[in-house]
Amino acid sequence: MNAVIIVFPGTNRERDMAIALERASGRKPTLLFHRADALPAGTDLVVLPGGFSHGDYLRSGAMAAQSPIMQAVRDFAAKGGHVLGVCNGFQILTEAGLLPGALLRNATLRFLSMDCHMRVERSGTPYTAHWQKGAVFRAPMAHGDGNYFCDDETLARLNGEGLVAFRYSTPAGEITDAANRNGARQNIAGILSPNLRICGLMPHPEDLVDPLMGGTDGLPMFTSLVESLATA
Amino acid sequence: MSTAPTSLDAARAKQLSAEFGLKADEYDRVLSILGRTPSLTELGIFSVMWSEHCSYKSSRVWLRTLPTKAPWVIHGPGENAGVIDIGDGLAAIFKMESHNHPSFIEPYQGAATGVGGILRDVFTMGARPIANLNALRFGAPEAPRMKRVIDGVVRGIGGYGNSVGVPTVGGEVNFHPAYNGNPLVNAMTVGIAPKDRIFLSAAAGIGNPVVYVGSKTGRDGIHGATMASAEFSADSEEKRPTVQIGDPFTEKLLIEACLELMATDMIVAIQDMGAAGLTSSSVEMAGKGGVGIELVMDNVPQREQGMTAYEMMLSESQERMLMILKPGREAEAQAIFHKWELDFAVIGHLTDTGHIVIRHKDVVEADIPLAPLESEAPLYRRPTAETPKRAVLDAAAIADPVGPLAALETLVGSLDLCSRRWIWDQYDSTVGGQTVKRPGGADAAVVKLDGLKRALAITTDCTPRYCQADPEAGGAQAVAEAWRNLTAVGATPLAITDNMNFGNPEKPEIMGQFAAAVRGMAAACTALDFPVVSGNVSLYNETEGRAILPTPAIGGVGVLEDAAHAVGLALTPGLDLVLVGATQGWLGQSLWLREIAGREEGAPPPVDLAVERRNGDFVRARILEGQVAACHDLADGGLLVAVAEMAMADGTGATLAAPPAGQAPHGWWFGEDQGRYLLAVTDGAALVAAAQAAGVPAAIIGRSGGGDLVLADGSSISVASLRMAHEATLPALMEGRAA
């Protein structure tokens, strides 16, 4: 798997992501600074990692979405490339129009840093192949703007086409308000593009891929990717 | 030689010097050093360099008595941060610093810029910061403005640390009315660097360029250092225009740019611009290197129009660094900073004059000989008065009004013992992907080193109520508790940083507290081989004459050769609970006495340092042998609180044996005797036998299992209800909601 992690000024989870990708694939991903205007030849996965790109001073992800490299990412996606956005990366994907909706301030108006549980809403995608539908996994979340919003029409489409990847749930898999700490619409934690190749989610599976750090709940996302991309 | 700067009018200079906080005799010394009346810029430089904050004039004679050496210490106090060898060719670089006054004036920005400042102290030495901690003391929540202070401080620490991407992995919080008008915000950063690539601040190389990087200079925080050296009064609100705004995004870029530059060989010396900004950084760098320095203010990147030399030299704008480069490397270095979109400017050069010379618009604004600026800086051995000893309380003579379980439920929900989850849930504790033990998971935070097995354990500790009652015992206890917390996760304690927060040193009783606390700390550091490698002093923590509790906050760092050895505090079922260490039932200054009996009295528990070391070494060895499933040190609240904390961590209960015959039960359950640990092990008998062989007191006091804490008389309380009480307090207080 030739993974490329894009580093914007203010990105801060690129190393976490690199560790997870290397753990799953045995290969070190390439870190690419945002000023580049092309992806390395042979790239088969682009990752937009977490952080505070450009300080997130205007809206989270808004300025990064305008970075030179994002045109290359758009072109890559348009040709069917795989793009994963986690946390700030998810925010950037929505700001760049690669995924629908937007991420508003957490309903609590506080930064939320804690483990959450997510239910896998769709299996068999490049990101979820190693989970069963309905499986529940744990991951840390750490964000101030993770409250997923989209209009009713988009919501109906996401639900109708099975493009909701993950929802916040209880450890037992119930979709409750209490499990929905940031106030996201219908507990949405992560979504997919119609071709299932672009995925954005708020929590950090990359921070839970090692028993030493408290578990390997997040690992299936990366092993799924490795397998899907090997056969893609 | 340059022409002399324009002196102020003599009478005006004298009046200003007082406004800037110089005492009359200190000002006379300025006159004799210069041989003339100073210019405004010169007066500004003297006053900030000779402020308590920069000169340590009241504390230095005492700080010198702290042990600072060990074979693993690479750089002790005197550099921007302390540096120790942690093995694998790496060094840990760390320090703690206060931002007390700014955090009271503007809690969010005060705390945020405190975090930014301590990060710079660490990465300026070449380290990538890997962990932040914060030691906080708040007043009574119902005190005026206090909730806003708590809210703002926590948001500010999170806001800055989360954005720069350094995990905030631990800390401590106390509440006491003594902090009503003067909360404490102490921030600690730990970083990692190759041990043969440490960057220091002594300037060298006549003619070498002096380079300014980072943010532009504005009129922020002018005279912040002098403000941090003065008592609060009702009108200090008017000093508000000096508030600084933190920009964590720029800091993040500055970290990356500096580390990129440090990977080259271009830097001769580097220092962050902290308190007193350009003044202290340039004076200290040149002073340490024994060279002169000449700065041209016209070249300083400026955010505002019409800034004067005085303003630029005293500005405390954040996110700036000063460095000396090797000659001819400016363009290469500049390219790195421009890649990261940061200002880069050559603002001067080193000279052989031994003077600091400040030029602006072709005028010399200051010309001061550096040697006397340092050597003749005021140094006081202020009068001290000993804190009177308090009576030792006998537990048996104190009535227990409620019994153990009711007391426990109250205690776990009390302000000083309730869950800090509401706070740490706002801090990103996992960024970096190396956090082995997060807040609440163990007695110390454990952070692994990327790509290695090795991990650091980190903690902050201080029990101010002990320090108030007996500053010497309290100083020793703070160091011992830090050592104990590191030990309890299985780490080998290596060194500490400290943050000495006290009242007005001109009062003998306060200076007495300071001196006694240092004595206690020094004794503990020596006995535990746990030297002080960096620190910070914050004095004048008083509002309208009322001092805070003496608070020598200790930040401890230890090492684990294998992160997999680290143990947490969560109980699992089917384990023996073994209490290591002797219990006399010490209730003086205990939380039980304060919260249940309503008394803040007595002598605090003494620390027997030899016993401390023996017990700790015994516990650590068992952990490293893999015999210990969970471990927790006994501190605030004593034995029953420790059992409850271990139970609440994962919801597993325990059945506990009766207190030993002849002991007052409340002394047994809630006494705060020192040097104790509670271990959960599969074979308690074997552990007790090993302890006996080592001369360490140990006894099986219970067994884990079920969902309740059950006492020998059959009374019980569910872990779930304890958790409810434990978790409810801060959310209810801060947001009026249930946990």
Add this chain to the structure above:
Amino acid sequence: MKALVTVMPKAGVLDPQGKAIGHALSSLGFAGVADVRAGKVIELELAETDPAKAKAAAEEMARKLLANTVIESFRVEVV
């Protein structure tokens, strides 16, 4: 020439900040506050001296960057 770009949450989009402010105002004892919306204002100091052109430029900036039209609406004033 100065342009003020005011960016507000669209009707129908959750405004947690506005809600929290409304709540805080009422707990501070301010009565008669029916509704609160919280938005942003960005003051741009423009070299442009023609008001119509300045306005058009600011609108372009708002569309491209300053507002996210999925969730926000904006208005531009030139002063």
Add this chain to the structure above:
Amino acid sequence: MKALVTVMPKAGVLDPQGKAIGHALSSLGFAGVADVRAGKVIELELAETDPAKAKAAAEEMARKLLANTVIESFRVEVV
């Protein structure tokens, strides 16, 4: 009656947001943006019908809650 409270960083106080926005605008190719300041605007729907009273009430709210007068200044408009 509607009151608009605009809260801006005080002159001389660092405005990291404004700085970053200005930077982003220039890298998007917008020329001629000399300075950017970023602030908040709070729209209050008030029951009060007397403009002077509404303004006074909003000013009181701004002082007490909406603006952090240590670092921010505010202005109130009634519409």
